Amino acid sequence: MTTPRPETLAKLTPVLTRRWISPDAWRIGSYENLDGYAALRKALKAHPDDLIQLIKDSGLRGRGGAGFPTGLKWGFIPQGDGKPHYLVVNADEGEPGTCKDLPLMTHDPHSLVEGVIIASYAIRANRAYIYIRGEAVHAARRLRNAVAEAQAKGYLGRNILGTGFDLELVVHSGAGAYICGEETALLDSLEGFRGQPRLRPPFPATHGLYASPTVVNNVGTIASVPYIVLGGADWWKSMGTEKSSGPMIYSLSGRIANPGQFECGLGVTLRELIELAGGMQPGHQLRFWTPGGSSTPLLTAEHLDVPLDFEGVAAAGSILGTTATQIFSDQDCPVYATYRWLEFYHHESCGKCTPCREGNYWMVRVYRRILAGQGTHEDLDTLLDTCDNILGRSFCGLGDGATSSVTSSLQYFKQDYLDYIEGRTAPKLSDKQLVGAH
Amino acid sequence: MPSRERKATLMTTFTEETRARAREIIARYPADRSRSALLPLLHLVQSEEGYVSPAGVTFCAEVLGLNKAQVGAVATFYTMYKRRPTGDYLVSVCTNTMCNVLGGQEVYDTLVEHLGVGHDETTADGKITLEHAECLAACDYGPVMTVNYDFFDGVDPQGAVGVVDELRAGGRPMPTRGARLCTLKEMAVQLAGFADERDGAVADGGPGAATLRGLRLAEQHGISAPGYDPKTPIRSKAEADRAAAEAKAKAEAAKAPAPAAPAAKPEQITGSTAPDVKAPDDKSPQVRTAETRQPDAATAVPDAPGTKVPTDGPPPASRDAQAAQAAGVAANTPAGDGKPAGDEAGAQERNLKEAEAETGAAGAGSAVASETGAQK
Numbered sequence: 001m002t003t004p005r006p007e008t009l010a011k012l013t014p015v016l017t018r019r020w021i022s023p024d025a026w027r028i029g030s031y032e033n034l035d036g037y038a039a040l041r042k043a044l045k046a047h048p049d050d051l052i053q054l055i056k057d058s059g060l061r062g063r064g065g066a067g068f069p070t071g072l073k074w075g076f077i078p079q080g081d082g083k084p085h086y087l088v089v090n091a092d093e094g095e096p097g098t099c100k101d102l103p104l105m106t107h108d109p110h111s112l113v114e115g116v117i118i119a120s121y122a123i124r125a126n127r128a129y130i131y132i133r134g135e136a137v138h139a140a141r142r143l144r145n146a147v148a149e150a151q152a153k154g155y156l157g158r159n160i161l162g163t164g165f166d167l168e169l170v171v172h173s174g175a176g177a178y179i180c181g182e183e184t185a186l187l188d189s190l191e192g193f194r195g196q197p198r199l200r201p202p203f204p205a206t207h208g209l210y211a212s213p214t215v216v217n218n219v220g221t222i223a224s225v226p227y228i229v230l231g232g233a234d235w236w237k238s239m240g241t242e243k244s245s246g247p248m249i250y251s252l253s254g255r256i257a258n259p260g261q262f263e264c265g266l267g268v269t270l271r272e273l274i275e276l277a278g279g280m281q282p283g284h285q286l287r288f289w290t291p292g293g294s295s296t297p298l299l300t301a302e303h304l305d306v307p308l309d310f311e312g313v314a315a316a317g318s319i320l321g322t323t324a325t326q327i328f329s330d331q332d333c334p335v336y337a338t339y340r341w342l343e344f345y346h347h348e349s350c351g352k353c354t355p356c357r358e359g360n361y362w363m364v365r366v367y368r369r370i371l372a373g374q375g376t377h378e379d380l381d382t383l384l385d386t387c388d389n390i391l392g393r394s395f396c397g398l399g400d401g402a403t404s405s406v407t408s409s410l411q412y413f414k415q416d417y418l419d420y421i422e423g424r425t426a427p428k429l430s431d432k433q434l435v436g437a438h
Numbered sequence: 439m440p441s442r443e444r445k446a447t448l449m450t451t452f453t454e455e456t457r458a459r460a461r462e463i464i465a466r467y468p469a470d471r472s473r474s475a476l477l478p479l480l481h482l483v484q485s486e487e488g489y490v491s492p493a494g495v496t497f498c499a500e501v502l503g504l505n506k507a508q509v510g511a512v513a514t515f516y517t518m519y520k521r522r523p524t525g526d527y528l529v530s531v532c533t534n535t536m537c538n539v540l541g542g543q544e545v546y547d548t549l550v551e552h553l554g555v556g557h558d559e560t561t562a563d564g565k566i567t568l569e570h571a572e573c574l575a576a577c578d579y580g581p582v583m584t585v586n587y588d589f590f591d592g593v594d595p596q597g598a599v600g601v602v603d604e605l606r607a608g609g610r611p612m613p614t615r616g617a618r619l620c621t622l623k624e625m626a627v628q629l630a631g632f633a634d635e636r637d638g639a640v641a642d643g644g645p646g647a648a649t650l651r652g653l654r655l656a657e658q659h660g661i662s663a664p665g666y667d668p669k670t671p672i673r674s675k676a677e678a679d680r681a682a683a684e685a686k687a688k689a690e691a692a693k694a695p696a697p698a699a700p701a702a703k704p705e706q707i708t709g710s711t712a713p714d715v716k717a718p719d720d721k722s723p724q725v726r727t728a729e730t731r732q733p734d735a736a737t738a739v740p741d742a743p744g745t746k747v748p749t750d751g752p753p754p755a756s757r758d759a760q761a762a763q764a765a766g767v768a769a770n771t772p773a774g775d776g777k778p779a780g781d782e783a784g785a786q787e788r789n790l791k792e793a794e795a796e797t798g799a800a801g802a803g804s805a806v807a808s809e810t811g812a813q814k
Contacts, residue, residue: 004655012656013663020645021653035668046672054672084468096534096573103649106615127468134481134518134629135530135574137587138616138643144633145640170466173629175477176517178572192476192502194515210471232670239663247663250652253536253577260578260651276655294535326577332539340535344572350515 004275011272013239013247016223017263020107026142028149031110037155039226043118044163051122055225057233059245064090064181064218065292065321067244067310076205077123077213085125086214088190089116089222091132091139092174092181095293096344097324100249100261101219105132105139108223109146115222117155117167118229123215126166131186134174144171178348182396183216185350196352197396220249240266244309244320252277254327255284266309270299270325273308284329288412292321294341295401297408298334318408334413335420336428338405339367345402356399359390363406370420373427380417384410451493456486460501463630472502476512478630480519485626489520518629520567525560526621527605530571530584531598537573541594542581546570548595553602565606567622578648579614586625588616591646617642 019025019034028036043051056071077085089112093101105112112130120128132140147169150156158166172190179185180195187209189195208214224246228236237245244266250273253259257278264273270289280286288298291308296319299306306316313320328337346360363386369375387403394400410417419425459482460475467474476498483494490513498509513519531546532538553561553568560567576582579591583598590601591614604611610619617639628634656662673681 006659009655009659009661012652012661014653014656014661015663015666017653018663021650021657023644026640038668042672047674050672050674053675053678057673057678093575094573097536097577099575099577102575103645106643107645107649133575134516135571135584135587137625137628138589141617141628141634141640144628144631148633171631172474173478173481173631174516175480175519175629177515189477190474191471192473192512194512210468229672230668230670231666232672235665235667235670238665251578253580254540258648258651259580260648262652262655264652276652324577326536328539337535337539340533340538344534347572 002279004278008272008275011264011268012262012276013265014263015227015239015247016104016108016111016220017249017261019111020103025108026106026110026146028110028146028153031108035230036110037114037153039229040114040117040155041161043121043229044161044165048122048124051118051229054233055122055228058228058236059233059240059243060221060224060228060236061244061310062218063220063224063248063322065095065295065319067320070217070221073205073215073217074119074123077215078206079124081213083212084127084210085123086209086212087116087120087123087125087128087222088183088187088209088214088216089128089130089219090181090183090186090216091130091136091219092178092186093133093136093219094178094181095295095322095324096341097251097253097290097293097326098322099251099253099324100322102133102136102139103261104219104223104249105136106142109139109143110150111223111226112143112219113146113150113156113169115225116169117150117160118225119215119217119222120167121165123213125215126168128167128169129190129209130169130171131180131190132171132173134176140171140173147171177350178344179350179396179398182398185396186216187214194350196350197398199395241307241309241311243311248323250308251322251324252327253324254289255281255286255329255332256327257281267307267312269305269307270327271304273325274304274327280327280329284331286327287330287332288328288334288337288409290321290324290326290405291316291318293324294326294344295319295397295404296321297404298412299408300412319404333416333425333428334409335367335416336371338409339364339371341405342367342402345398349398349402353395353399355390356394356402359386359399360402362386363402368429370417371427371429373420373423375417375421377418377421379421380410380414451491452483452486452497456482457501459627459630459632460497464501466631473504476502476504476509477516480509480513480516481626481629481631484519485623485630488524488623489522520558522558523560523564524622525565525567526623527565527585527619528567528569528587528622529602529605530569530574530587531593532572532574532576532580532582533570534573536577537581540580542583545581545583545593545595545598549598549602552599561606563606566602578651579646585611585613585619586622588613588619588643590614613643615643615646 022030022034024030025034052071052074055074060070061067062070091101091105116128130143132143154161156167156169160167174180174189177195180189182197183204184198185195187204188198190209204214204216206213240246246266247263248266250262250264252262252273256274259277262273262276274280286301288300290296291299291313297317299316299318303316306312308320308323310320342360342364346364349356349360351357363383366379366382370379383406387407390399391403460479463478463482464472464475479498480490483490483497487494495506495509495513499506531542531549533542533546549568550556553566555561555568558569574582574584576589581593583590583593601611612618617634634640
């Protein structure tokens with residue numbers, strides 16, 4: 001544990017996390033004292049199209065994983081079509097490793113509420129929903145409180161701040177389904193159905209919630225909006241890299257001295273992040289890590305200097321995803337880690353499409369066999385073949401994501417698999433866990 | 439079609455308070471979209487019965503005008519809707535990869551042995567329902583456990599046993615973050631969308647050390663995001679257009695390739711819900727339509743003399759629709775903004791390219807994107 005060097009410390013850019021340190025920032029009074037709702041007053045004086053242009057100019061890209069340009073998404077909402085428009089915030093945080101939206105909503109809920117109001121004004125929506133993960137009860141508690149406070153102050157409801165703009169905001173709790181973080185499954189869930197993804201086209205921009213034009217944005221994306229409104233597009237672009245602008249909350253977990261949330265400009269490297277986190281835990285050496293949750297292919301120690309922005313990680317053969325870096329050491333087994341992730345995808349597969357539903361079911365069983373010391377060399381081919389049949393053939397990204405750790409761990413750590421198969425590693429699972437594996 | 443039997447069940451099972459809450463929930467959603475109330479209503483029936491019973495399914499079907507099969511299909515899809523009676527406290531131990539390797543599996547196994555129940559089972563005294571959970575979104579505090587969804591961070595087997603023993607003895611240990619504990623039924627009222635009425639409960643639980651890690655480091659070393667001026671003006675479209683025109687003129691004068699001037703893209707504006715705001719630019723609808731149809735035409739200078747104005751342009755909305763379609767296709771690749779981040783690099787590249795091309799070639803972009811969509 002050493003103090004990070006000044007040049008590494010300089011990578012920190014506390015923007016979205018800034019207020020978390022103020023214990024009462026979740027109350028509207030404290031929030032207002034910390035620039036709160038100043039962005040809303042400013043935004044309501046501008047034309048909605050100027051706001052869309054501002055977000056386009058800022059280069060803000062979706063913080064939920066896919067990195068789609070936010071301003072462009074807003075601009076796709078057809079205007080003057082006579083249909084109601086909706087803003088839906090995806091707060092269904094559940095990607096393994098990801099833990100940035102929950103603290104934001106718990107400690108600074110008004111920044112999300114303010115972002116929602118500005119975004120709704122820009123896309124001309126009079127109803128907005130925050131679909132929050134069911135299990136996130138404390139964040140929902142604070143968020144519902146914030147909505148009630150904002151309503152009482154005239155920031156929500158009818159004729160907001162005397163501008164004639166109306167907005168109703170509902171915080172809607174989910175009920176425990178990872179798939180509802182997929183935007184069309186989320187919309188189905190919000191409409192009161194099983195959360196299963198929809199066939200596209202048509203797309204949410206034209207046929208989203210209630211078959212009306214809808215913007216679905218992640219919590220971090222919407223919470224960035226008030227800052228861009230206040231600080232301007234040029235300031236926002238002064239952080240991050242050319243194509244991945246702005247600050248990003250990196251969530252570090254695992255075998256490091258000080259796990260936690262670190263907000264840095266996009267493009268910081270894992271080497272720098274680990275330095276900020278006080279180095280690896282004593283006695284641990286970095287072996288593998290996820291750049292953005294379990295749906296992104298694993299990277300290794302040779303990728304320590306990859307810039308963690310959308311382009312840099314893609315060039316290294318992975319995906320930036322949610323910037324949830326889970327860090328594993330030489331004392332962790334990549335085969336077992338992958339098996340646990342697959343259990344997750346198997347459990348969370350919605351069952352709508354065959355490749356994902358059946359593929360994950362069978363891969364879990366192959367992994368159990370390998371980890372029980374009863375695997376064969378053919379099992380490795382079976383895994384790759386199954387991945388081949390899931391990736392690109394599933395209905396949505398959940399299936400694709402499930403294959404990420406399988407193919408990448410086989411790419412980097414095939415020897416670990418062979419060690420189980422050829423009896424050099426002691427079995428990690430017992431025979432009784434093998435029921436139904438053959 | 440309510441049968442006599444069903445009516446009898448309703449009368450006997452659910453209180454007037456629950457029914458009043460049901461009406462309140464339904465009123466949150468647009469009048470013709472009451473089905474949106476189904477998830478909160480299922481939480482609501484759990485607040486009275488502790489699980490979704492056949493009577494609970496009937497109740498939801500009744501108030502929403504659905505049939506029981508429709509409600510049952512939804513209730514069985516989601517993990518948080520329990521199909522058997524639950525205990526006062528739902529203890530969930532994360533056994534997903536990160537918590538697992540940090541010791542979560544050991545915690546879970548210890549509790550199984552200590553309580554004598556397995557996954558989704560309840561102790562004989564009706565106090566505790568145990569489950570293993572898949573990623574509770576607190577990996578920086580791993581291994582974690584929740585009681586009625588409030589967090590106990592960094593638990594070890596002894597600590598976890600201590601918590602459940604205290605619960606069984608009638609105590610209410612304080613979660614590491616989050617509010618003081620309530621029963622699972624009381625929590626279900628909050629999940630149905632109602633405020634936590636307990637005095638001061640919203641204020642409970644400050645941020646943990648991991649949450650503030652980066653911030654504290656920045657604070658210690660006096661680091662802040664540089665150059666932040668909250669008074670930075672929002673540039674209007676007209677100003678953006680002017681700036682782009684100037685940049686273009688300058689570039690032409692210098693006979694250099696056009697710099698990547700921000701914005702100034704032709705874009706038409708149709709209706710607005712915002713009164714009392716001036717038009718974003720002074721362009722006539724015809725000029726905007728012309729720009730849309732001929733994005734390459736020399737229209738960077740708004741309404742410049744000599745700008746050709748075709749009058750047979752399509753109605754503005756059609757281009758919007760096209761663009762929206764293209765956006766959707768581009769956003770398609772796995773989840774636009776969703777969690778399953780299985781986006782391939784290629785798709786991201788395409789998205790970006792499209793973003794850059796922007797209104798430049800809406801038609802072509804749409805064709806390309808549709809093709810991609812078809813392959814998916």
